[in-house]
Every structure is written in C-alpha cells, then in structure tokens.
Amino acid sequence: MKFSTDVQDKYIVLALAEVNLNSIVAPALKSEFVRLATAEGAKKSLILDLSPVQFVDSSGLSAILTAERLWKNAGFSFILTGVNSGSVRKLIEISRLDNILTIVPTIEESVDLVFMEQLERELEADGSTDEL
Numbered sequence: 001m002k003f004s005t006d007v008q009d010k011y012i013v014l015a016l017a018e019v020n021l022n023s024i025v026a027p028a029l030k031s032e033f034v035r036l037a038t039a040e041g042a043k044k045s046l047i048l049d050l051s052p053v054q055f056v057d058s059s060g061l062s063a064i065l066t067a068e069r070l071w072k073n074a075g076f077s078f079i080l081t082g083v084n085s086g087s088v089r090k091l092i093e094i095s096r097l098d099n100i101l102t103i104v105p106t107i108e109e110s111v112d113l114v115f116m117e118q119l120e121r122e123l124e125a126d127g128s129t130d131e132l
C-alpha cells in the first residue's frame with residue numbers, strides 16, 4: 001500500500017496514494033490506522049485524504065469505519081477529505097455513511113475543522129460552553 005503521512009501537533013494527514021481502496025489495500029490500511037492510533041496519533045485527530053482514489057469496495061469502507069471508530073472512541077476527530085470520485089461519493093451516500101462520517105472537501109478545510117473541534121472540546125472540558 002502506498003501512502004504518506006504528515007504528522008502535526010494536533011492532527012495527522014494520511015494521504016492514500018492508491019487508485020483502488022479494495023480488499024487488497026484495506027487490510028494494510030486498517031493496520032496502519034491501528035498503528036497510528038496507538039503511536040503518534042493517540043492524542044491527535046486524523047485526516048484521511050482519498051484524493052487519488054477512484055474505487056472503493058466494502059473492504060475499503062470497513063477500513064474507513066475502523067478509523068472513524070478508533071478516533072471517535074479516543075475523543076478526537078476523524079475527517080475524510082478528497083472524495084473527488086463520483087463513484088466513491090455515490091457508494092458512501094448509498095451506504096448512508098455520509099450520515100456517520102465527517103466529509104470535508106479539502107485538506108485545508110479539514111485542518112480548520114480539526115482546530116475548531118479541538119477548541120470546542122477544550123471549552124466543554126472547562127465548562128465554558130454553558131455561557132455560549
């Protein structure tokens with residue numbers, strides 16, 4: 001599986017460099033999610049960039065849902081970005097995963113959302129949201 005990671009203070013961008021997210025790629029992607037969640041990603045949000053992906057099958061969707069569960073259970077954001085392929089977007093919509101997943105058009109907008117959600121979590125932890 002080809003991918004790159006960009007590790008920042010508050011988030012990690014995992015950019016998949018594959019055209020297909022299928023049963024051949026998905027197991028390695030799941031393993032990478034688990035590795036990131038237990039290593040440097042343990043206290044960071046994850047942005048999954050699917051920009052080059054043109055095809056996703058059920059194994060690929062399962063891998064994406066694995067990441068979503070890992071990060072949400074840890075109390076951090078999981079954001080899917082770069083869903084540029086019409087067939088990938090349609091599969092996500094047909095599977096009704098667009099109601100579960102946070103999908104943002106670009107990495108830049110995803111980073112902004114990470115910081116906004118982090119601020120919201122900090123305000124909630126301080127009890128400051130009662131005043132808003």
